[in-house]
Amino acid sequence: MNWFIYEFPKWLKKNLFNTPVNSVVSLFIISLGLKASMYILDWTFLSAVFTGDASTCRESTGFCYPFIKEKFPFIIYGFYPRELIWRPTLAMILLLSSFFYVKEPKRWNKYSLWILSSGFFLFFFLMRGGLFLEVVTNDKWGGLPLTLMLSSIGIIFSYPFGIMLALARRGNLKILKTLSITYIEMIRGVPLISILFMSSVMFPLFLPEGITIDKLLRAQVAIILFVSAYMAEVIRGGLESIDKGQYEASNSLGLSYFQTMRFIIIPQAIRVVIPPTVNTAIGMFKDTSLVLIIALFDLLNTTKSSLKDSDWLGFSVEAYVFVAIIYYVFCYAMSKYANRLEEEFGIKSR
Amino acid sequence: MNKYFQDEKIRAQIFQFLTLFMILGIFGYLFHNTQTNLEKQNIATGFGFLKFEAGFDIGESMIEYWSDDTYKKAIFVGVLNTLKVAIIGNFLAVFFGVLIGLSHLSQNWLLRKISKFYIETIRNIPLLLQLFFWYAVFTENLPGVKEAMELLPNIFLNNRGLYFPIPVDTKSFSFIFIALVISIIGFFFLEKVRVKKEILEGKSFSFFEKLNYLIFLLPVLTWFILGSPSEINYPSLSGFNFSGGYRFSPEFSALVLGLVIYTSAFNAEITRAGISSIDKGQWEAASALGISKSDSLKIIILPQALRVMLPPLTSQILNLTKNSSLAVAIGYPDFVSITNTTMNQTGQAIECVFIIMVIYLSLSILTSFVMNQFAKRFQIVER
Amino acid sequence: MSENIIEMNKINKWYDDFHVLKDVDLNVKKGEKIVICGPSGSGKSTMIRCINRLEEFQQGSLMVDGININNNIKNIEAVRKDVGMVFQHFNLFPHLTILENLTLAPTRVKRVPKEEAELMAMEYLDLVRIGDQAHKFPGQLSGGQKQRVAIARSLCMRPKVLLFDEPTSALDPEMVKEVLDVMVKLAKEGITMLCVTHEMGFAREVADRVLFMDEGRIVEENNPNDFFDNPKNERTKNFLSQIIH
Numbered sequence: 001m002n003w004f005i006y007e008f009p010k011w012l013k014k015n016l017f018n019t020p021v022n023s024v025v026s027l028f029i030i031s032l033g034l035k036a037s038m039y040i041l042d043w044t045f046l047s048a049v050f051t052g053d054a055s056t057c058r059e060s061t062g063f064c065y066p067f068i069k070e071k072f073p074f075i076i077y078g079f080y081p082r083e084l085i086w087r088p089t090l091a092m093i094l095l096l097s098s099f100f101y102v103k104e105p106k107r108w109n110k111y112s113l114w115i116l117s118s119g120f121f122l123f124f125f126l127m128r129g130g131l132f133l134e135v136v137t138n139d140k141w142g143g144l145p146l147t148l149m150l151s152s153i154g155i156i157f158s159y160p161f162g163i164m165l166a167l168a169r170r171g172n173l174k175i176l177k178t179l180s181i182t183y184i185e186m187i188r189g190v191p192l193i194s195i196l197f198m199s200s201v202m203f204p205l206f207l208p209e210g211i212t213i214d215k216l217l218r219a220q221v222a223i224i225l226f227v228s229a230y231m232a233e234v235i236r237g238g239l240e241s242i243d244k245g246q247y248e249a250s251n252s253l254g255l256s257y258f259q260t261m262r263f264i265i266i267p268q269a270i271r272v273v274i275p276p277t278v279n280t281a282i283g284m285f286k287d288t289s290l291v292l293i294i295a296l297f298d299l300l301n302t303t304k305s306s307l308k309d310s311d312w313l314g315f316s317v318e319a320y321v322f323v324a325i326i327y328y329v330f331c332y333a334m335s336k337y338a339n340r341l342e343e344e345f346g347i348k349s350r
Numbered sequence: 351m352n353k354y355f356q357d358e359k360i361r362a363q364i365f366q367f368l369t370l371f372m373i374l375g376i377f378g379y380l381f382h383n384t385q386t387n388l389e390k391q392n393i394a395t396g397f398g399f400l401k402f403e404a405g406f407d408i409g410e411s412m413i414e415y416w417s418d419d420t421y422k423k424a425i426f427v428g429v430l431n432t433l434k435v436a437i438i439g440n441f442l443a444v445f446f447g448v449l450i451g452l453s454h455l456s457q458n459w460l461l462r463k464i465s466k467f468y469i470e471t472i473r474n475i476p477l478l479l480q481l482f483f484w485y486a487v488f489t490e491n492l493p494g495v496k497e498a499m500e501l502l503p504n505i506f507l508n509n510r511g512l513y514f515p516i517p518v519d520t521k522s523f524s525f526i527f528i529a530l531v532i533s534i535i536g537f538f539f540l541e542k543v544r545v546k547k548e549i550l551e552g553k554s555f556s557f558f559e560k561l562n563y564l565i566f567l568l569p570v571l572t573w574f575i576l577g578s579p580s581e582i583n584y585p586s587l588s589g590f591n592f593s594g595g596y597r598f599s600p601e602f603s604a605l606v607l608g609l610v611i612y613t614s615a616f617n618a619e620i621t622r623a624g625i626s627s628i629d630k631g632q633w634e635a636a637s638a639l640g641i642s643k644s645d646s647l648k649i650i651i652l653p654q655a656l657r658v659m660l661p662p663l664t665s666q667i668l669n670l671t672k673n674s675s676l677a678v679a680i681g682y683p684d685f686v687s688i689t690n691t692t693m694n695q696t697g698q699a700i701e702c703v704f705i706i707m708v709i710y711l712s713l714s715i716l717t718s719f720v721m722n723q724f725a726k727r728f729q730i731v732e733r
Numbered sequence: 734m735s736e737n738i739i740e741m742n743k744i745n746k747w748y749d750d751f752h753v754l755k756d757v758d759l760n761v762k763k764g765e766k767i768v769i770c771g772p773s774g775s776g777k778s779t780m781i782r783c784i785n786r787l788e789e790f791q792q793g794s795l796m797v798d799g800i801n802i803n804n805n806i807k808n809i810e811a812v813r814k815d816v817g818m819v820f821q822h823f824n825l826f827p828h829l830t831i832l833e834n835l836t837l838a839p840t841r842v843k844r845v846p847k848e849e850a851e852l853m854a855m856e857y858l859d860l861v862r863i864g865d866q867a868h869k870f871p872g873q874l875s876g877g878q879k880q881r882v883a884i885a886r887s888l889c890m891r892p893k894v895l896l897f898d899e900p901t902s903a904l905d906p907e908m909v910k911e912v913l914d915v916m917v918k919l920a921k922e923g924i925t926m927l928c929v930t931h932e933m934g935f936a937r938e939v940a941d942r943v944l945f946m947d948e949g950r951i952v953e954e955n956n957p958n959d960f961f962d963n964p965k966n967e968r969t970k971n972f973l974s975q976i977i978h
Contacts, residue, residue: 015459022458029460173366179373186707189714191672193686194706201699205387206380286476293679300479316486324475324483331474552846634787635824639838639890640813649837653828730827730872 054312067315068322071306075323078142078297084134088145091126095119095148103337105344108270116156123149138216142297144326146216150288150298154223155231155281161224162231169236180232187229192290195222200294219291223284230280238273239265271345278338282331299323384700391697399696400425406691408683410599421692428685429709435602435684436671436713439609443670444663446610447617454622465618472615478676481608485680488600495591504584504595512598513585522576529569536565601682605674613670617663624659625651657728664721668714675710685709737796738763738894738925739784744793746779753779754790755949761894766926768936768957771946772972777929780946781896784927785816798893814842817887821899823879825871831858831882832867835889843890850889857885861915877908881915888919895919897928931976933961945969 016026047062057064077088098119102112127145129135141149168180187195199222204212242265250260292301303323307316388395404424407417411427412434454465472480489509493499498508506513517523540562544555573579585595598606628651636646677684686706693702739761746754753776761767769777782788783795786802786809795802797812826834835854839845845853858864861881863874871879880900887895897916901909913935920926920939930936936943936957943960945953945968953966964970 015457018457025458026460029464033460173362175370176366179370186711189668190707190710191675191686193675193678194703194710197690197693197699197706198703201693202703205384205699207387208383209386209390282474286474289476289478290676292478300476300482304482314490316490317483320479320483320486324479327476327479328471328474332470335470335474548844549840550847552840552844552849554844629822629824631820631822631824632826635818635820635826638785638787638813638816638818638820639887640810640842641838642810645841649841650826654826657828728828730870 054315057315063321064315064318067312067318070312071309071319074143074306075299075302075319076143078146078302079140080142080145081136081140084136087126087129087133087136088141088143091123092145092148094126095123095152099152105271105341120153138214141216143302144299146297147285147288147299150220150223150291151281151285153220154227154284154288155277157224158227158231159235161228162235165228165232166235166239169232170239184229184232187226188233192223192226192287193293195226196290196294198222215294216296219294219296223288223291227280227284230283231277234276234280235269235273237276238269241272242268275338275342275345278334278341282334282338285330285334286327299326393697395700397701399692399698399701402696404692405695408688409681410602410683421696424688425685425692425705428683428688431683432671432674432677432685435605435609435674435677435682439606439613439670439674440667442606442610443613443617444667446614447666448621450614450618451621451625454618455625469615469618469622472612473619477608477612477673478679480612481604481676481680484608485600485604488604495587498587498592506585506592506595508592509600510591510597511600512603513592513595515582515584515594516596517579518581518583519576519579522573522579525576526569526572529572533565533568536568537562540565599682601677601680604680605677605682605684609670609673612673613666616666616669620659620662620666621655624655627658628654653728654730657725657730660721660725660728664718664725667721668717671713671717672710736763737761738765738798739927740794740796741780741783742794744780744783744790744795746776746783746788746790746792753949754783757793757949757951759944759951761925761927763893764923764925765941766920766939767928767942767944768940769927769929769944769946770931770936770972771944771952775946776949777946778898781898781927781929784894784896785813785818787818814890815893816896817890817892817894818896818898819880819883819887819900821903823871823876823883823903825879825883825886827871830868830870831863831874834871834882835886838886839889854885854889857888858882860888860918861885862911875908876904877911880904880908880912884912884915884919892924894925894927897926897930899929899931901930901932933976937961945972947972 017023042062044063047060048065049057049060049062050065052066054064054067057066073082073085077085080088098115101107102116123145126133127136127141127149128138165180165184168176169184171177196219199218200215203218203221207213246264246268247260250264255263288298289300291298292304295301297305300323303319307313307319400422401420403418404421405417406424408415408424408427410431412430413427415423415427450465450468453461454469456462456465488511492507492509495508495510498506498513501507504515541559544558544562547558548555583594583596585592585597632650632654633646636650637643641650674684675686678687678690681687689702689706693699696702737760739759741757741759744754744757745752757776757780759780769781771777779788783790783802784797798815800808800812800815802808802812825831826837829837832851832854835857836847836850839850839853840847855864855867858867861884863878863881863885866874866878866882871882874882884900900916901912904912909932913932916926916928916935917939926939928935928940940957942954943957944951945960945964945966947968953960953964953969955965960969961973964973
């Protein structure tokens with residue numbers, strides 16, 4: 001209370017009203033902010049419809065919660081059989097908890113690879129079925145699990161390619177270097193859509209007669225090829241950040257090339273590479289939404305399709321706001337994680 | 351023999367050629383498969399199809415186009431549409447990005463928090479989703495033609511697009527516009543000369559500062575010389591639609607709005623990071639010498655910050671250009687969307703994907719080249 | 734002697750809860766050379782940075798050459814024209830040539846004609862003995878050369894007071910002397926100097942007074958000989974025994 005009487009006015013003076021211009025700006029923002037928050041309060045709460053159907057919603061100007069409730073399973077799970085929904089749910093929980101376990105730097109050891117692999121294995125087992133579970137083919141997969149799968153597989157599988165490309169680009173073998181630079185710059189110069197188009201119309205032509213691969217796998221391959229180019233640059237940055245003295249020091253201790261990489265360079269490079277990797281992952285998570293252009297039912301496409309229901313026409317703002325919040329939560333969590341790692345590593349390296 | 355394998359250089363070369371052969375082998379195999387598949391489907395390879403009649407209409411075009419024009423012309427229309435979005439979008443995105451980035455560093459607490467909120471929210475939501483959102487707002491939530499909103503006098507917004515008045519005599523006005531651009535450039539040039547002269551002679555020429563504004567009489571003069579055309583084509587409601595004026599379609603408006611909002615968040619972050627990367631000592635040294643805050647920003651901080659900002663800014667400019675291809679999802683006829691239609695109609699998948707890649711790569715290279723030339727001016731000489 | 738050019742009266746400064754300067758009083762006469770030493774975090778840099786208002790203070794008053802330093806922007810600008818500062822990390826402008834670094838402030842702030850400013854700059858560059866480097870960029874110079882340029886840059890404003898904030902502590906040992914030589918030369922020309930430094934040889938040679946600061950207070954002040962040979966305060970003794978081997 002004391003703070004409110006003595007310190008708060010000082011704080012206001014210093015931060016909002018220190019010059020005449022700032023005072024005008026502050027007053028303008030405050031009035032705009034009040035108006036906006038009144039509007040949002042009205043839209044999400046006061047005028048919102050909490051129970052009822054499409055016709056009750058149409059009579060009101062507020063947010064239509066029944067629409068979200070009605071369409072929630074479709075938006076999140078797509079065409080996955082309704083009675084088996086526990087499987088993608090459990091699959092996502094297991095996959096996310098494996099990420100959650102592995103994210104702490106203090107747990108980065110050989111076990112974390114096992115945890116991650118079993119996370120993916122269980123994810124695919126639950127999604128697809130087999131053994132004692134009913135098989136669900138991947139043309140029925142959709143929504144959030146699909147988005148999670150496309151982006152996390154994309155990131156993880158692009159790593160080996162990225163490392164190869166980065167090493168080739170940094171090496172002194174002229175031909176490999178040229179090839180690597182051409183690949184990286186070409187992929188980075190064109191939009192993801194063109195690579196996805198390529199996957200849907202050109203990949204089938206590449207394969208020998210009689211062999212077809214399904215649309216989902218083609219898109220996944222396209223995403224991996226695309227991210228690899230970006231990952232290569234991230235890894236190159238990591239390798240370049242290691243001081244030359246580190247190589248010299250470990251050579252002078254008699255360590256072999258392999259030992260130098262394993263014990264000296266990679267442990268340091270990882271610290272530099274992980275934060276930008278997470279940032280690439282954020283980009284990838286957002287960019288997987290482009291697969292809707294080649295008619296895969298990722299989270300954004302299920303949302304868009306849910307709007308076509310003739311009983312529930314005209315609630316696109318509700319649907320997009322809802323799904324934007326989902327994307328936001330994931331991306332925000334990842335970006336906070338990247339920031340935290342940067343800070344931790346920054347302090348340690350000092 | 352053994353001796354050769356132990357030579358580091360020879361071993362590396364052998365490794366290199368093995369990899370090369372493997373890559374060539376894979377490519378050869380894919381090429382072979384592709385050829386057999388194309389023969390089987392009776393698709394002729396090559397770019398001959400570009401001369402055929404396109405047979406589809408294009409919603410908006412900057413040049414005259416009819417559905418019996420060739421595919422080549424259709425794709426050219428698309429390229430022009432892409433350039434229109436990219437140029438307008440990048441201009442606005444850099445402008446607002448820098449503005450928001452500067453507000454993030456402002457002394458005003460509210461302004462800082464709002465900019466931060468904007469940057470963090472917008473960057474964490476997929477662009478495609480934002481485009482859909484704006485497109486839905488434009489087509490579903492805006493009033494119909496009869497209830498069109500009048501944003502400013504004679505500027506109307508409804509679910510068919512944004513209408514604003516343009517002069518009837520567009521040709522004269524393009525001359526006037528050119529005169530305006532010349533006078534803006536001329537004004538900055540004269541100001542530069544004035545500051546240079548002030549430094550040279552150590553006097554203040556505030557009189558010239560006012561005199562320099564006279565250059566803005568140039569467009570007015572042009573207007574008089576061209577016979578002072580003053581007829582203006584106002585948009586107005588006639589029957590079931592607006593006629594007259596100039597229209598930005600909902601597709602174009604949603605695309606530009608979405609791209610600008612999304613990219614300016616990234617540009618803002620680049621601006622903020624660029625300016626805060628400059629050592630605090632630079633500000634201190636400047637103010638210890640008695641240089642004012644705005645002069646410090648202009649002649650000490652910004653030239654150094656721009657050096658840091660230009661590479662990421664270039665990649666954002668390229669990103670916006672590449673992202674304009676998402677137009678295909680909301681039905682704006684950009685060049686990817688037209689090439690996609692061409693691909694579906696002719697089945698010439700390889701050629702069309704090739705065209706897309708070549709045009710984007712040339713746009714990327716061109717942009718990088720221009721930005722690099724610009725960046726050279728800000729390079730700092732080191733030992 | 735002559736009148737005071739700096740009058741500090743009961744200056745108090747806080748960073749949030751941390752009390753950096755406690756009742757600091759200091760009067761400096763025209764032409765006086767003062768060396769300030771003390772452990773790191775004792776507030777010595779903060780104190781001299783108050784003189785050209787790079788730091789605000791919350792209580793007390795400070796007059797520089799008859800100008801009262803308060804929040805008035807006009808006063809701050811006026812004081813900064815008269816007070817030059819040399820920083821620990823040089824803070825040269827890396828995107829400008831040496832000559833441009835020197836002429837920037839005179840031409841923009843004092844409106845000295847360019848030609849005249851360049852002549853003056855060359856004069857000062859010769860004084861610090863790097864006239865031949867005028868068209869290079871700061872990145873091409875060594876640390877000692879950079880610091881001499883920084884000194885010349887502040888001289889170009891023809892300041893009445895020159896502040897040095899640990900000018901030699903970021904330098905390689907072999908470069909310290911070339912900078913100190915320039916500072917001694919300046920001292921002999923009669924400019925008022927306040928210098929935060931631990932270079933005791935320099936202090937003995939030029940200082941009129943040596944101040945010792947600890948925990949935000951001026952703990953001891955004396956002429957250099959008495960200060961070094963028989964310090965009175967226990968903390969001063971301790972500090973001196975640590976830096977003189």
